[in-house]
Amino acid sequence: MPWLCVQVTDSARFDRSITSAVTYLQGQLNAISSDPYALNIVSYALTLARSSLADVAVEKLSGLAKTEGFMHFMLSCVRQKQLFYSH
Numbered sequence: 001m002p003w004l005c006v007q008v009t010d011s012a013r014f015d016r017s018i019t020s021a022v023t024y025l026q027g028q029l030n031a032i033s034s035d036p037y038a039l040n041i042v043s044y045a046l047t048l049a050r051s052s053l054a055d056v057a058v059e060k061l062s063g064l065a066k067t068e069g070f071m072h073f074m075l076s077c078v079r080q081k082q083l084f085y086s087h
Helices: 011-027 034-047 052-065 075-079
Strands: 065-070 072-074
Touching: 011 034, 052 065, 065 075
Parallel strands: none
Antiparallel strands: 065 072
């Protein structure tokens, strides 16, 4: 995974940007609740930001999955006959 190094000269502006981004993503949870791809990315971002809604996002994502043994099927992928393995 490539890493990007950024020199932050205005940490207050950086903090405000992160706060704004987290607030925006939190506000989009209901709008993306049926899109597993978007919900996965938002769940990950909210978890990294230690958002209070990260668990809600992960629960919404988990609610889209169907599990049989060790196999997880995302509903939109099952319709397309694509299977994903998760362990």
